[in-house]
Amino acid sequence: MNKDLLPGTLEMLVLQTLLRGPLHGYAIAQSIEQVSDDLLQVEEGSLYPALQRLLREGWVTAEWGVSARNRKVRTYLITPEGRAQLEREVSSFERLMKGITQVMKPVEEA
Amino acid sequence: MNKDLLPGTLEMLVLQTLLRGPLHGYAIAQSIEQVSDDLLQVEEGSLYPALQRLLREGWVTAEWGVSARNRKVRTYLITPEGRAQLEREVSSFERLMKGITQVMKPVEEA
DNA sequence: TTGTTCATATAGATTTCCTATGGATAGACG
DNA sequence: CGTCTATCCATAGGAAATCTATATGAACAA
Numbered sequence: 001m002n003k004d005l006l007p008g009t010l011e012m013l014v015l016q017t018l019l020r021g022p023l024h025g026y027a028i029a030q031s032i033e034q035v036s037d038d039l040l041q042v043e044e045g046s047l048y049p050a051l052q053r054l055l056r057e058g059w060v061t062a063e064w065g066v067s068a069r070n071r072k073v074r075t076y077l078i079t080p081e082g083r084a085q086l087e088r089e090v091s092s093f094e095r096l097m098k099g100i101t102q103v104m105k106p107v108e109e110a
Numbered sequence: 111m112n113k114d115l116l117p118g119t120l121e122m123l124v125l126q127t128l129l130r131g132p133l134h135g136y137a138i139a140q141s142i143e144q145v146s147d148d149l150l151q152v153e154e155g156s157l158y159p160a161l162q163r164l165l166r167e168g169w170v171t172a173e174w175g176v177s178a179r180n181r182k183v184r185t186y187l188i189t190p191e192g193r194a195q196l197e198r199e200v201s202s203f204e205r206l207m208k209g210i211t212q213v214m215k216p217v218e219e220a
Numbered sequence: 221t222t223g224t225t226c227a228t229a230t231a232g233a234t235t236t237c238c239t240a241t242g243g244a245t246a247g248a249c250g
Numbered sequence: 251c252g253t254c255t256a257t258c259c260a261t262a263g264g265a266a267a268t269c270t271a272t273a274t275g276a277a278c279a280a
Contacts, residue, residue: 001202007117007236007267009210019217026227032213039209046268048229053267071226071276090214092111097207099149100119103142104200107129117236117267136258156237158260163236180246181258 004041010050011059012093013040015078015086018060024073025051051076059085114151120160121169122203123150125188125196128170134183135161161186169195 005013017023017031028051029042054060059082067073078086115123127133127141138161139152164170169192177183188196 001122001199001206002118002268003202005268006203006206006210008112010267012111013210013213016214016217024227025229035213036209037212039205040213043269044228045230045270045272049267052229067227069226069277073227089111092113093116095149096111096116099146100116100123102147103123103145103150104126107126112237115237120237134258135260153238154258154260155239155241155262159236162260177258179257182245183258 004043005046009093010042010046011054012086012089013042014047014050014054015059015082015089018076018078018082019086022075022077024065024067024075026073027067028076054082057085058082114153115156119203120152120156121164122196122199123152124157124160124164125169125192125199128186128188128192129196132185132187134175134177134185136183137177138186164192167195168192 013032014028017028017035020031023031025047029044029047032040032042051060051062054076055062058079060076060078062074062076065073065075123142124138127138127145130141133141135154135157139154139157142150142152161170161172164186165172168189170186170188172184172186175183175185
């Protein structure tokens with residue numbers, strides 16, 4: 001099992017995070033870590049490629065700006081297509097989770 | 111999101127399945143699919159490499175035998191190390207799930 | 221001026237999974 | 251008897267996602 005993330009869930013987490021409002025990359029990572037009480041770690045080498053994928057698919061848009069700390073940042077915004085994709089990801093994830101839960105149910109001892 | 115499995119969970123599912131008793135590969139796949147009500151699909155191209163990994167790590171042992179359908183089968187048995195590994199995988203998985211759940215909590219509208 | 225935090229990004233390696241393929245045998249069905 | 255389907259094992263090759271490591275640079279604190 002992965003130490004930082006459950007593989008395959010990063011894009012869903014990013015889209016969900018952007019549902020609360022536009023954020024730049026670094027802030028997205030921080031948000032996921034904080035909201036998860038540091039149960040999840042988002043490595044930069046995972047995040048930025050994921051954002052590239054989301055951009056390429058049209059699920060987010062981005063524009064350059066300046067952060068509250070006066071640094072050059074690229075701010076991401078979820079698109080309507082991104083919202084639809086998020087819904088698909090969530091229902092797929094829930095489906096798989098349901099399956100896993102059933103398999104992982106405790107074994108009844110004889 | 112993956113259509114068949116949540117990436118990174120297959121070994122945990124296999125070890126858990128073997129907790130109920132030794133099974134051969136094909137039967138492991140069938141068991142996971144049936145117990146999950148077909149929410150999970152286990153492709154042979156995923157399963158057999160996973161079993162090789164489990165063998166290599168010493169988490170299962172295997173021996174050749176004959177199935178109830180009179181076919182030559184390789185039956186897998188979870189080892190004590192495998193049980194310990196399963197516990198680690200489960201707690202890691204639960205930790206990640208908890209983090210995901212927190213991030214995926216509905217956004218409160220203003 | 222030195223170090224730390226913030227911030228973006230890519231290259232490369234690793235891992236895992238899926239698709240496709242290649243066997244082989246048992247048993248059903250015609 | 252021949253063919254088809256289901257059972258069973260396994261690997262090769264490719265695709266995708268993640269992590270490690272690295273590079274770059276600005277802002278700010280000490």
